[in-house]
Amino acid sequence: MPAKKIFAYHPLTLAILLSGLPLSAAYAADSASAATSNATLELQEITIDAQALENPTGQTRGPVATRSTSASKTDSAIKDIPQSISVITRDEMDNRKTDTLAEALSYTPGVIAQPGGFSRVADDFVIRGFNVGSGTGGILRDGMKLQGSVYDGGIEPYGLERVEVVKGASSVLYGQLSPGGLLNTITKRPTDTPLHEVNVEYGSHARKQYSFDLGGPIDDAGQFSYRLTGLWRDSGTQTTDTDDDRRYIAPAFTWRPNDSTSLTVLANYQETRTGFATPLDFDLTTSSSTRYPKVDRDLFTGERGFDHYNNYSTSLGYLFGHDFTPDLKIRHSLRHFEADLSWDYMQVADTGSAALRNRGQLARRPSIRRERSEGWTSDNNVQWTLDSGRWQHTLLAGVDYYHKTYDSHRFAGANSIFNPANPVYGVPTNATTANTGSDLHSAQAGVYLQDQIKFDDKWILLLGGRQDWAESRTYNFASGARTPRDDKKATGRVGLVYQADNGLAPYVSWSQSFLPANVFNANANTSFDPTEGEQYEIGVRYTPPGTTALLSAAVYDLKQKNSLSTDLTGNTVQFGETRARGVELEAKAEITAHLSATASYTYTDAKITDDAVSSRVGTRIDGVPYHMASLWTDYRLTTLGLPQIVVGGGARYMGTSRTSSSDTNEKVSAYTLFDAKVTYEVDRNWTVAMKAQNLANEKYLFCNVSCRYGDERALIGSVNYRW
Incomplete structure (x- = not known):
């Protein structure tokens, strides 16, 4: 697209206006000669590529990602890739307060995850009807194979910037893979701007969790930067004697x-x-x-x-x-x-x-x-x-x-x-x-x-x-x-x-x-x-x-x-x-x-x-059911005069499925799970939130050869401090 030339905006204003738009522009900047006696304004033309404002391995504002590296190993627009890709951004994971990779993917089409009793120990998914797990080589970290066994432990989602799901046969760039596709988890990386947050959570089953995420430049020239992410959780579960x-x-x-x-x-x-x-x-x-x-x-x-x-x-x-x-x-x-x-x-x-x-x-x-x-x-x-x-x-x-x-x-x-x-x-x-x-x-x-x-x-x-x-x-x-x-x-x-x-x-x-x-x-x-x-x-x-x-x-x-x-x-x-x-x-x-x-x-x-x-x-x-559906929305109550409050809610439907572990021809029943979250922004630094998962306390079963129960209702409160 040819460059659009705009001369009336301040550089910062223009950058905000262009954020997320696939076009190039030039803006006018004050030159040193603007301070002359006749106050002449001298314009300098600088080109900005707005597409570069989204980093496919860095922070992305909101749930909509437009670029990816997973399906092509190049920095490409998702619309340029002739294959299905779903991207779960850091903002989306935070909005839904995900604790496992399975929860992060629970609203993604074509992906079926084991319930919490299994996903706490392993990352194992079904994509388009085929198993895609650690044991198949289908769980990647930063574009490379990661674990050697399905039971090598699940990836901690708090340490991720985004998760990208490439669906279907994809061996050309990655070699040995299941036909279902792959999951590429992108690690949080050092940032060019200071980033500091500390979180404290308490919830059902005496859950206590503390986490922090720190990053930014180390020197004034910006040659060196760092990131330090940590989490500590002590919690019970719905099952006695299982932490x-x-x-x-x-x-x-x-x-x-x-x-x-x-x-x-x-x-x-x-x-x-x-x-x-x-x-x-x-x-x-x-x-x-x-x-x-x-x-x-x-x-x-x-x-x-x-x-x-x-x-x-x-x-x-x-x-x-x-x-x-x-x-x-x-x-x-x-x-x-x-x-x-x-x-x-x-x-x-x-x-x-x-x-x-x-x-x-x-x-x-x-x-x-x-x-x-x-x-x-x-x-x-x-x-x-x-x-x-x-x-x-x-x-x-x-x-x-x-x-x-x-x-x-x-x-x-x-x-x-x-x-x-x-x-x-x-x-x-x-x-x-x-x-x-x-x-x-x-x-x-x-x-x-x-x-x-x-x-x-x-x-x-x-x-x-x-x-x-x-x-x-x-x-x-x-x-x-x-x-x-x-x-x-x-x-x-x-x-x-x-x-x-x-x-x-x-x-x-x-x-x-x-x-x-x-x-x-x-x-x-x-x-x-x-x-x-x-x-x-x-x-x-x-x-x-x-x-x-x-x-x-x-x-x-x-x-x-x-x-x-x-x-x-x-x-x-x-x-x-x-x-x-x-x-x-x-x-x-x-x-x-x-x-x-x-x-x-x-x-x-x-x-x-x-x-x-x-x-x-x-x-x-x-x-593998015939039908699955999901919906999640976040709404800021600005029109009600409460701009500090964000209400989020979602529903996940899983249709009936089959299991060979039954002596009869019984089907595994369909179910719908409801989730909700309310966030209150006290000021620019402090945020408190409450999350409810499986709000209706639905008793459901997941079966894939063998069966496991899903988690019961869980309530988690959190306090976040950013500076």
Whole structure:
């Protein structure tokens, strides 16, 4: 767009007016000669690119993000990307007061999260019908793979600036991934302006939490800046003898010797001390009509002094960038991650004995696990921009590497009888079995090439290709067997976007993914082939002219080949295909100066289309409903003469779903959860707030093969001081 020239505004006023607008402008500034005797005003013309006012890895005001790095590894407008992306900004997380990554994503279309009893210990999601969790490599931190195991501990959302969800097959830029997509969590980084806040919270289950976030420049020249984020929580939960304790500290430091070079060092240490919500068969829950003994949502099924989940994780890395010219840039990043886990819990199951069941009794068995994960990851790329008049190319070429180890020692104890209606504790919890764990070493190296081609500022063609080499070595402690696996895979991506003058941006795309199956094939004495994903997507984005809003819609067809299943004898086998088709709608908008809203609707038809057992063909994927919807609004009561008060509220609907953990054909019931928050700004420094989650105290169940109860109503009050 040609530069618009404005000469009547003060620079600060003009910057405010242009904030968020995709245009360039020049403003008039007072020159030194303005102080002459005849008071002549001499105008200087300075160009400002308003698009640069949003940093895709920095602070964004409000819930509407317009730029992202996750889907292209370049600083790109979201409207230029031919694939679905949802961004949850820091402001949105603060407005809803999220305590887990699952809560941060709870209003995002196409994303299904486990309830709090599980999400406190792990980040595990279903996106477009497919599992996307730490164990699949789908949880990224600052564009790089993070954890080595699904149980490496959930990411603390208070340490994040934003969360970006890229939906569908996305292996071209990141290698091994589930077909469902990826989550890229962006760490809080040093700021150019001073930032200071301290928070104190108290709430349900004797919850006490203290947190702080400090940042800003260190020297007057602005070469050095820092960020220090910390959190300490001691809390109970709805389940007796199950805590929700966390400690988190994250220092960050940036050195910027000039405008073209920067080095940012990021580190964090996290402790998670809680309890594992034992998985239940659907028939053991109060939602089932079968004649099984029932385990209620607040019943402690473990053993005091035995059940615990203690995770200690650290990461240290850096992000380096240098611009040789405005058109030629290099980026290099490196990180080390490790986690130690001590994890004991009592497994609960029906023994299959009708006599035992008729007496209202179940069986419990101690599960004892000691695990350690470690990972090294690095990403290096060169970006070259070519401008030849009507054509512009943004070329990206890179190589990345990821190595992880996962050392898991697993033991079990003897069965004991448990009566949910009259629980008695104190049974032996010592191990009685041999070590059934394994030691996994795996590595992935990949090279990728991408070209974002823009023609006449209207058409954007995205082409991408990648070659991956993956290897793994697994040692089974029980059998002593060593299972090597080597795979290589090429993946591709093609997409086209059209930018209309009225704000519409329709697009079409095709993309691929692959994920090695690190599961031993006992029948062939080897491991299985990688699963392969392929997605076709058609969508449109719309930014109404003159507004701060982004409306998105997408229709997709997503398939996974070489899926794993079990045959009639219980052996793991590799079969043909799992398919998901769906529609996703999302709206994020600052409707007025006092009202903002986010809304979404999801339709997902996820089914097994080929299986070793013919009766499973055509059945729905566990835990994936046809319909989901959500709405959250924030309203400042200025029109009522109360501008210091902001009222927020939301609703989340989850439709009926299926679970294979039921002896009958019962469905998991639909439910709607209501959340609310009220904020009172005492003055420019002090803010008090009250949050209610699951306001109606809905008793709901989430089932994906096994089942867990959702959290009951929780009330949390907070005091925030900023200076």
